[in-house]
Amino acid sequence: MVAASVGDSAESSTWQDFQRNLEPKIATSERVALASRFAPVTTERLSLGRAVGGAERNEPLHNAISYKEAFSPRLVREVLDHLGISRGRLVDPFVGVGTSLLVAAERGLEGVGLDLLPYAAFTAHTLLHAPDADWGTVDAYLGNIERAPRLEVGSFPDFPVRTWAFGPAALAELTRIRRAICSLPDGLERDVVHLALLSIVEQSSQATKDGTSLRQRPAASGRNGRFKAITTRKTVTATFNARVALLREGATSATPPIVGSRAVVGDARSVSTLLAGELFDIAIFSPPYPNRYDYSANYQLELGFGFIDRDTDLKALRKRLLRSHLEAPWPLARTVSSAALDEFLSALLHEKQTGDQTGRVFRMAAGYFEDMALVLQELATVLAPGGAAAIVVGTQVFAGQSLPTDLILADLAERAGYAVKDIWLARSKGVAVQQRARFGDVPGSRESVILLER
Numbered sequence: 351m352v353a354a355s356v357g358d359s360a361e362s363s364t365w366q367d368f369q370r371n372l373e374p375k376i377a378t379s380e381r382v383a384l385a386s387r388f389a390p391v392t393t394e395r396l397s398l399g400r401a402v403g404g405a406e407r408n409e410p411l412h413n414a415i416s417y418k419e420a421f422s423p424r425l426v427r428e429v430l431d432h433l434g435i436s437r438g439r440l441v442d443p444f445v446g447v448g449t450s451l452l453v454a455a456e457r458g459l460e461g462v463g464l465d466l467l468p469y470a471a472f473t474a475h476t477l478l479h480a481p482d483a484d485w486g487t488v489d490a491y492l493g494n495i496e497r498a499p500r501l502e503v504g505s506f507p508d509f510p511v512r513t514w515a516f517g518p519a520a521l522a523e524l525t526r527i528r529r530a531i532c533s534l535p536d537g538l539e540r541d542v543v544h545l546a547l548l549s550i551v552e553q554s555s556q557a558t559k560d561g562t563s564l565r566q567r568p569a570a571s572g573r574n575g576r577f578k579a580i581t582t583r584k585t586v587t588a589t590f591n592a593r594v595a596l597l598r599e600g601a602t603s604a605t606p607p608i609v610g611s612r613a614v615v616g617d618a619r620s621v622s623t624l625l626a627g628e629l630f631d632i633a634i635f636s637p638p639y640p641n642r643y644d645y646s647a648n649y650q651l652e653l654g655f656g657f658i659d660r661d662t663d664l665k666a667l668r669k670r671l672l673r674s675h676l677e678a679p680w681p682l683a684r685t686v687s688s689a690a691l692d693e694f695l696s697a698l699l700h701e702k703q704t705g706d707q708t709g710r711v712f713r714m715a716a717g718y719f720e721d722m723a724l725v726l727q728e729l730a731t732v733l734a735p736g737g738a739a740a741i742v743v744g745t746q747v748f749a750g751q752s753l754p755t756d757l758i759l760a761d762l763a764e765r766a767g768y769a770v771k772d773i774w775l776a777r778s779k780g781v782a783v784q785q786r787a788r789f790g791d792v793p794g795s796r797e798s799v800i801l802l803e804r
């Protein structure tokens with residue numbers, strides 16, 4: 351699929367050429383002008399601050415899975431209420447663990463989601479359908495799992511974390527449960543127990559998702575990751591059983607989804623093909639932010655328990671994800687030309703120091719907006735005329751230079767034919783301590799909700 355040019359004129363054919371010809375220069379006028387252009391539709395909605403992140407996920411079903419990048423169900427409800435949408439179809443092209451789909455089900459909307467990470471699509475689909483599970487069958491499966499023979503040694507794919515992520519007893523027990531699940535008949539009830547296992551894998555490991563990567567949890571004292579490690583066979587099994595109980599509690603109080611609701615593995619840049627012939631009244635989603643975060647690296651523990659068996663496949667997935675991380679390849683061509691983005695990139699080059707990451711940040715930012723321009727165009731093909739989109743996204747600061755991701759996306763959306771109705775500033779944050787130390791008092795970052803009309 352080829353993106354139509356969304357810029358006035360992208361005079362270089364590749365981003366590499368553009369980078370070579372770009373003058374390193376510090377300026378801010380284009381970014382200031384962009385902020386002024388959208389000022390009339392921008393309002394502070396700091397009451398949404400906790401909801402754009404995961405701080406309010408302590409509700410049935412949502413609380414069964416920890417997904418650091420998820421938003422909270424209240425955000426989805428507030429958007430639907432604001433727009434007065436009470437029926438129809440919702441799409442989320444970056445569905446994650448399915449927060450938007452669960453709210454769609456609760457409100458009687460049909461919900462369809464895509465995610466390129468098979469672990470995320472599986473989780474969203476299973477949580478969504480958990481209210482339809484037969485819990486008698488789940489109980490019987492738990493009995494099978496309990497009776498499965500003890501394993502002396504566990505196994506895990508040849509991913510980089512293999513050497514340090516698991517203690518031997520925890521890995522052996524996780525593997526035993528996994529093998530017992532593999533021998534169960536296909537179906538929703540097996541998926542529910544598989545999901546319970548996936549939800550405890552990180553907790554049973556010596557790794558923790560920390561910043562942009564998976565790190566070894568410091569031993570005993572000090573910062574102990576988000577969870578206390580569980581290391582014995584007994585605690586792994588007890589935690590697994592408790593997670594099945596939590597899922598059951600959530601599922602029995604939740605509304606089953608409307609027929610047709612689903613989450614599948616798919617690329618948000620291919621929506622027009624994957625969802626051909628379907629029309630939606632609203633899209634509510636949060637794409638990856640261009641913040642160097644690599645989902646394939648951070649979720650490799652979960653991916654290794656049922657989705658990906660070889661490191662080469664993990665690497666291939668990394669290359670296919672949206673270009674929001676430093677391993678992302680250059681986009682094929684330069685079709686997006688945004689004065690504010692170019693100004694940021696030129697300032698980034700000016701701040702470059704030998705051996706630092708700015709070259710790769712440049713490539714990531716260029717690729718990110720190419721990808722997101724395509725996502726916006728693709729999404730337009732499945733939104734009904736007059737349909738709405740709500741995009742939750744954060745801004746970033748690199749080498750002291752602010753990247754106004756929300757405003758650049760709003761600009762790209764206008765060029766793709768949407769009207770920008772509102773930009774809600776939901777949260778603002780300071781900058782990383784290292785950035786402050788090196789660059790002094792630089793602008794902080796924020797999270798916004800961009801409301802569009804097709």
Ligand SMILES: C[S@@+](CC[C@H](N)C(=O)[O-])C[C@H]1O[C@@H](n2cnc3c(N)ncnc32)[C@H](O)[C@@H]1O
Pocket residue numbers: 417419420421422443444445446447448449450464465466467470616617618619635636637638639645670671672
């Ligand atoms: C910010 S998270 C979304 C979280 C979601 N709103 C929730 O509440 O769980 C972004 C998601 O985009 C997914 N992703 C990355 N590249 C993608 C692509 N090209 N197409 C579809 N999904 C992608 C990631 O795997 C991740 O789950």
